[in-house]
Amino acid sequence: MTSTLPAVFSSELWIRRFADSARATEAQLTSLDQRVGDGDFGTNLALGTSAALARLDALTRPDDAAALDAAAAAFLDEVGGTSGPLFGLLLQSLATTVTPSGATAASLAEGVTDGLAAIRRVGDAAPGDKTLVDALTPAAEALRSASGSSRPDQALADAARAAWQGVRETARLRASMGRSSYLGERAEGIPDPGAVGVALLFASAADVVRDLGPHLDGDRPG
Amino acid sequence: MARYFENSSDALVSDALEGFALVHDDLITFDPQHGFLLARHTAPSRRVALVSGGGAGHEPMHAGYVGRGMLDAACPGRVFASPHNRQVYEGSRAAARPEGVLHIVKNYTGDRINFGIAAERLARCDIPCARVLISDDLASDADGIASGRRGTGGTVLIEKLLGAAADDGLGLAELQELGERLSARCRTLAVASAAHTAPTLGEPAFHLGADEIEYGVGIHGERASATARQGPLDALIDRMSEELIAALDPEPGSTLLTLVNGLGAVTPLELYAIHREFSRVLGRHGLSPARTLVGDYVTALDMRGFSLTLLVADPSDLPFYDAPVHTAALRW
Numbered sequence: 006m007t008s009t010l011p012a013v014f015s016s017e018l019w020i021r022r023f024a025d026s027a028r029a030t031e032a033q034l035t036s037l038d039q040r041v042g043d044g045d046f047g048t049n050l051a052l053g054t055s056a057a058l059a060r061l062d063a064l065t066r067p068d069d070a071a072a073l074d075a076a077a078a079a080f081l082d083e084v085g086g087t088s089g090p091l092f093g094l095l096l097q098s099l100a101t102t103v104t105p106s107g108a109t110a111a112s113l114a115e116g117v118t119d120g121l122a123a124i125r126r127v128g129d130a131a132p133g134d135k136t137l138v139d140a141l142t143p144a145a146e147a148l149r150s151a152s153g154s155s156r157p158d159q160a161l162a163d164a165a166r167a168a169w170q171g172v173r174e175t176a177r178l179r180a181s182m183g184r185s186s187y188l189g190e191r192a193e194g195i196p197d198p199g200a201v202g203v204a205l206l207f208a209s210a211a212d213v214v215r216d217l218g219p220h221l222d223g224d225r226p227g
Numbered sequence: 228m229a230r231y232f233e234n235s236s237d238a239l240v241s242d243a244l245e246g247f248a249l250v251h252d253d254l255i256t257f258d259p260q261h262g263f264l265l266a267r268h269t270a271p272s273r274r275v276a277l278v279s280g281g282g283a284g285h286e287p288m289h290a291g292y293v294g295r296g297m298l299d300a301a302c303p304g305r306v307f308a309s310p311h312n313r314q315v316y317e318g319s320r321a322a323a324r325p326e327g328v329l330h331i332v333k334n335y336t337g338d339r340i341n342f343g344i345a346a347e348r349l350a351r352c353d354i355p356c357a358r359v360l361i362s363d364d365l366a367s368d369a370d371g372i373a374s375g376r377r378g379t380g381g382t383v384l385i386e387k388l389l390g391a392a393a394d395d396g397l398g399l400a401e402l403q404e405l406g407e408r409l410s411a412r413c414r415t416l417a418v419a420s421a422a423h424t425a426p427t428l429g430e431p432a433f434h435l436g437a438d439e440i441e442y443g444v445g446i447h448g449e450r451a452s453a454t455a456r457q458g459p460l461d462a463l464i465d466r467m468s469e470e471l472i473a474a475l476d477p478e479p480g481s482t483l484l485t486l487v488n489g490l491g492a493v494t495p496l497e498l499y500a501i502h503r504e505f506s507r508v509l510g511r512h513g514l515s516p517a518r519t520l521v522g523d524y525v526t527a528l529d530m531r532g533f534s535l536t537l538l539v540a541d542p543s544d545l546p547f548y549d550a551p552v553h554t555a556a557l558r559w
Contacts (some may be wrong), residue, residue: 081348082313087340090312094347101351127343 010110011158011214016072016103017061018217022209024054030205038198041180046198049089053080069108073100088137088199091128092206095120095141110160113210114148117164121145135180137199140171144207158214165211168204175200230429239426240283240305247290251555254294262310263302263318264293270394275402276300276322277393279331279386280315281338282307285446288383288525291556297390298331298554299324306426306528307447309337315345320354326399327355331386331406333378334362357399359406361385363413363536365474366443366451377445380488380534381413383524384548387557388540391550412539414474416443416467419490419532420457423448426528446490446527464504464535471537472512479513484548486519486536491526493533498522505535518548524556 027034027050034047056079061072073096080093098120102112121141130136147167151160175197233239241259248257248264255264263280279289280302289301300322302314319328328349332342342358349356363381389406397405419441422432425448432448435441438458443451457463477483487502489495502521509515517540525534540548552558 081316081344085311087337090341090344094344097348097351123347127340127347129339 010108010113010160011217014108014161014210014214016069016076016099016108017067018213019210020054020057020061020072020076022213023206024058026205026209027051027054027202030201034198034201037195037201041195042198043086045086046088046202049084049086050092050202053084053089053092056080056083068105069103070100070105073097073103087128088202091124091137091199092202094123094127095206098123110148110152113160114145114152117141117145117148133178135175135178135197137197137203139175139178139197140168140200140203143167143171144203161207161211161214165204165207168200168207172196172200172204229424231424231426233426236426240303243283243286244290244303247555251294254553254555255290258317258321261317261321262314263300263321264290265300265318265321266293266295266298268295269299270295272396273299273324273393274326274396275393275399276319276324276328277331277386277389277402278302278315278319278322278328279382280304280310280318280342281333281335282309282447284448284528285525287523287556292383292386292554294552294554296394296550296552296554297386297557309335309341312341312344312348315342316348319345319349319356320352323349323354327357329389329393329399329402329406330356330358331382331389332358332360333382334360334375335377336374338378355399357403359385359389359403359410361410361413363410363415364445365414365416365470367445368414368474369452379417379446380415380486380525380536381410381538383488383520383557384484384486384536384538385409385413387552388544388547390552391547394550395547409538409540409544412475413536414471415486415488415534415536416471417445417488417490417532417534418442418455418463418467419444419451419530421492421531422450423491423528423530441532444490444527444530444532446525448527448530460500461504461507464501465508467535468505468508468537471535472509472514475537475539477512477514477537477539481514482540482542482545483509483514483516484518484536484538484540484544485509485516486524486534486538487521488525488534488536489523490530490532490534491523492529492531495522498533501533501535517545 031047031051038046057076060075077096099116102116130138144164147163276299278300282304284306300318302310302318304310346356361378362376364377364379367377425432440457441451442453442455
């Protein structure tokens with residue numbers, strides 16, 4: 006069982022943690038997006054996660070797939086703009102690969118990889134275009150390479166670290182897609198808000214495992 | 228100051244859709260919760276549903292083209308804004324035929340993304356979905372424009388032909404192929420002598436000097452990349468027609484469909500005079516339209532402008548054009 010995640014990890018906890026972090030960073034994301042976009046990303050992310058919470062609250066102990074499905078539907082149906090629904094596509098892919106019996110590092114890796122492919126199909130964005138793809142691509146790679154290792158509990162931490170590294174890369178890039186493409190070099194030095202949102206998503210997953218794992222999961226190396 | 232007649236700018240689109248649904252109750256149903264219009268009667272021979280959509284402000288497109296022989300469903304967004312993926316997803320699910328759904332999408336980033344998200348969702352429900360991207364606007368055909376040519380007036384001709392082809396029982400891949408061929412051989416060019424009235428301000432969206440026109444406008448009230456002298460009509464249509472002909476390079480005797488389309492505030496009187504000049508220039512190249520539409524089909528609110536569309540069809544496409552159609556805005 007090399008791909009077993011710490012038992013404390015659940016999709017519902019992940020989404021709830023993500024909602025906390027979207028709420029806590031709404032103002033910063035808004036001011037970031039005011040410099041390179043429409044200025045609505047912070048609000049849309051907070052709106053999507055709070056809609057996800059409302060749907061989770063309506064379910065009784067949802068399994069991993071059901072929790073991700075609820076969050077996906079919230080982002081797809083209730084959030085305007087384009088970045089919010091793209092998060093919905095990612096969550097929908099995760100809901101498809103994660104089995105009701107629980108998420109594994111391998112199933113998360115597969116879901117993120119599929120979600121990345123869907124987002125690239127829909128948005129026609131490639132790595133280097135200064136979009137959320139620049140955070141999602143390294144996160145997917147980190148998950149894939151960690152899912153077969155003997156330290157699957159490190160997979161989420163690796164994914165979060167890789168996503169943040171991707172965010173830093175977007176600050177160096179000039180946009181060729183989306184609203185910030187009209188700004189040319191004026192957007193250089195500013196990270197892409199959608200990429201930050203992706204990093205927050207993986208950081209939330211890593212946080213759930215890091216904060217609760219040592220206390221509730223028994224002895225695990227490291 | 229020329230304010231819109233509206234209860235509020237937020238309510239105008241939904242109020243208009245409800246009014247449209249009241250008038251055309253025999254042709255369509257309107258789902259206000261999910262924001263799509265659905266044809267009441269489409270041919271039982273259809274294996275694939277045709278779904279289109281885009282911003283409001285282009286009336287009679289798209290609601291006016293839902294019905295027998297044309298679209299199965301349309302998803303209108305807010306004024307000049309793409310529909311939400313949820314509208315497209317729900318409209319497509321409601322309209323889907325056994326062999327799925329064909330999305331007819333005008334080439335704008337927002338429309339592509341929202342229809343694309345809906346297509347991913349449909350795939351998850353095992354509803355086959357393909358896309359025809361319409362990109363006929365010659366003015367945006369430039370190397371520096373990464374997003375490619377915009378989709379404009381030619382949409383109505385392509386939706387008519389695809390509607391008849393769908394009634395003929397063509398499958399999803401065949402319809403997509405036909406739509407792509409038509410889109411590749413269709414170009415439109417538009418000019419405006421005055422801006423539309425901006426909905427929120429009640430003021431013209433921009434100002435032009437006397438005898439100035441915007442050359443190469445789209446359908447969203449934006450300025451063109453160039454301002455030109457209006458001059459006499461024959462010289463203007465000479466220039467526009469020659470550019471369209473040069474872009475498509477049709478053989479003499481080709482089967483041509485043409486559309487002279489008002490953008491909202493040009494009179495029918497002018498549109499017919501424009502068609503006369505358009506035909507004259509085509510004649511100079513040994514060309515004549517096999518079929519022609521003249522009128523307001525794809526508008527930009529009340530922009531004072533018009534577009535010319537040239538579609539180089541196959542002779543075998545003409546029966547699709549001639550096939551009966553019964554929608555609010557197109558019927559024969």
